[in-house]
Amino acid sequence: MINIAVIGIGKMGISHLAILGAHPDVKITGVCDASRLVTDALSRYSPFPCFQDYRSMLASVKADAVVVAVPTKFHAAMVEELLEQKLHVFVEKPFCLNADDSANLAGVAEKYNLVNQVGYHNRFLGTFTEVRQLLNGNYLGDIYHFHAQSHGPVVIRPQSSSWRSNKNEGGGCLMDYASHTVDLIHYLLGPVEKVHSAQLKKIFSEEVEDAVYANLELRSGLSGLLSVNWSDETFRKMTTSVQLIGTKGKLMADANELKVYFREDTRPNGYEKGWNVRYVTDLTAPVSYYLRGEEYSAQIDSFIRQIQDRSSAPVNTFRSAAQTDKAISLIRSKH
Amino acid sequence: MERIIFGDNQFFAVNHISDEKAMQQSIRFRHNSAIIRTLEQSRAEGIQTFMCTTHERIGEICAWMRANEGWRNYTIYPCMPYAHKYANSVTEMGISGTLRKYVPGNVFGSLFKGGVAMLSRDYLSIMELLIDAEMKMFRGMHTPVIFLQNVVTDLLLGLQMKEVLAAFAQYVRRKYNAEPGFITMNLPMLVHTLEQAGVKDAIVCASINKAGFRMSGGKSLYEKVLAEKKVRVIAMQVLAGGAIPAREAIEYVTSLSGVDSILFGASSVQNIRETVEWIHRYDQQRIRASMPVLV
Structure with a gap:
């Protein structure tokens, strides 16, 4: 125990x-x-x-x-x-x-x-772990552009104040929402090295930004876009997605669905040339207790297993989260 | 309970495998008239029970039904709460701020009761006030079963708050003369806990499908618990969000004798008809197979 x-x-x-x-x-x-x-x-x-x-x-x-x-x-x-x-x-x-x-x-x-x-928790989602496998196998060739997005209905009217509406306490869309998206970019493609431009937009909040749009360059030299908006009520809940395009193919993934297109015959097992659609239903390992998504249980399981036995690689270490915090400060400094 | 129950996910952009389809559905059902038309189609296929979340638009649909004679005998199973409303509010103003916002205070009677509840920290009274607030939209409707949504059932399960699960069951029986229902993604754990909490004859609605999707503890454990028939069960997510072909999905779920009812939602009349037909066909096959052969 x-x-x-x-x-x-x-x-x-x-x-x-x-x-x-x-x-x-x-x-x-x-x-x-x-x-x-x-x-x-x-x-x-x-x-x-x-x-x-x-x-x-x-x-x-x-x-x-x-x-x-x-x-x-x-x-x-x-x-x-x-x-x-x-x-x-x-x-x-x-x-x-x-x-x-x-x-x-x-x-x-x-x-x-x-x-x-x-x-x-995105690092424990079946669709995103599958994307990472596809990237590790270099099945999409040289990636030349990415677009990572998160949207949701957190602040859809002028707000009463709380710590989330205070920038100095960790509030705002960049810290609270975009941190997930930036971390997902790290997980799939590597750390952010430069921020070419960034706009932090206030929509309903007075003190903090409600949307973040940025042009990022990663350590690998790959560049792409970050679009995050927590004032978009056309989304029922937070929805994070990533689009990648490379010389051998293209993919779009969110928490539920992975759509991938392979231009050539070299492709992983279980995939065809052309379009492929895979769902979270067959990409997600079952958990022993479910509350809000398998990923929330899976991340706690991973933490417990690490304490019991260090045989598997840790996921989401402080070291990796520190890189995400660094990227957040780079984005803020460019605004 | 009827064998087939119609669900509401498709009306409110809930799709477990595609955000794109969810948005298409949200456009398709942007007017209440589109929802009512689909409910009419489901009734025409023989489904007379609608299981729905306490979304504010359900309140509008209920108001329309109250005004229309043909809907007098329609059965509704409310599922509460509409969790995103509270979750977004907790993000904005914390747990105590959310309670202050949603525990009804505008009606004098409940204000008094609410004030007392807050002072004595009588949490079960707060829960009763929240149930009453959610039930207002169903005034005058036939609601013989009232469900607690899975996010709350499963939260209480994880927090080991057995007494609160039991209090929900008691209140729903006492105040609404309805049977208590629990939606869960953890059927084996819930059945065990309800038994410990002394909740008898509950109705449990759980994800049950051939793919084993969202069946926490595993498909074989589910099958074992279902076979024991300790609770009445409604199977949901039988198509695992569309990952399993309808025929195969229905063949599996109808083969489980512990499943009393099947809940599904669909947008098109073709899909409604097809699913209903598969359920009837497999049910009839099983009835025929179980009959003694006359020589």
Whole structure:
């Protein structure tokens, strides 16, 4: 059994708590949130010990690992404190407000050989992992353009203020939404090296951007576009997609569907020359407990497996999330 | 429960395998009249039960039905809550902000009850107020089963909040004289938990398909739990979002004796007719096969 404590019970924290609560190898030893409304409900109806303060929680319960899902501005200091206590850490995305803090924490986690993971769940989606396989096999030839997009209906009218409407606390479409898209570009194509241009547009928000449009260049020299808009109500929920075109083919992928076109006979097993359509239904491995998508359970499974046994490669390490934070700061600096 | 139940995903741009199809459907059903026409077509094929989420447009459809004589005997299974409404709100204003926004406070009676609930942190009263708010749109309609959506059922399951699942069942029975239903992506875990919580005779709606898609714990465990017949079961996602051909999909799901009803949604009259015909055909084959041979 792995003993886990959870800090922060908002939308992501409660989802992680439920997934951990259903995990056969996990014992939840403590749950912490500043809101009494939330901890009272949990102490009354769930079996988890609840706390208002994470320091007193960690002083009184046994924990091997901690899941952190508090507002982003608290990540850097809190995660450092946890690593210094030699705890494995899973932290929600984006990692830190300042990319230097992210790189520093990656170093600390590596020094102590602790499992470290950030919640970029797209790396656990069957369609995107398949795209990565196709790219690793070089089946699309030399990629010469990409377009990565995310759209959704988060801010569709002038907002009441919260930490998400405050740029200094990790709010805004770039940190909150585009971080997923940028991380997906990293996962599939490599890190962002230069930002040629970027527009951060306010649509309904007063202090933060609601859309991000940028022209990116990657370390490999490949260039492409990033389009992210969280004020688009024609999407029922967050929808992330990527289009790639290369000398031997082209592909379009989102969370549900992968459409790929091969110009030549050299193609992977199970694919034909010309158009191919594959669905998440046959690209996704089943999970033992499902809440909002297989990827949310799969990322927690991966974190737990890393703690139990380091035989498989870690996914979404602090080091990789630090690159995403770096790209975010490059985009902001170009605006 | 009827053998075949009509679903509403196609009306609200929910498509499990294609965002492109989802958007096409959203355009196709942009007017309520298109939804009503499709419901009429499903009735013409013999489906008299509609299982739908508490989307605000369902409220408009219900208002239309109340005003039209021919829809008096129509059966609706409400599924609550429409989760995206709350999820987007939690992103914007947190869990307590969302409760303050949605726990009804504009009606004097519920304001009083809500105020008391907040003060004493009586969470089950808050849940009852939210159920009442969601049920308002179905006033005067025949709603013999009321479902909790899978995102909430499964969240409560993961949080091990058995008492809350039981409280939902009790309230729905007491206040609406309806049977409690639970939608889930974790059928084996839910059946076990409902049993522990003392919830008897619940109706469970779960993803059940030949591909094993969204059948957490695995297809064989599902088949074992279904065979035990501890709960009444509605199979959904039988086509696994279209990944399995209709005939093969229906042959599988009708072969499971623990499946009482089959839920499906479709946009075109051809698809509705075809699915209904396959279900009847396989059901009849099975009835014939189980009859004693007369010598």
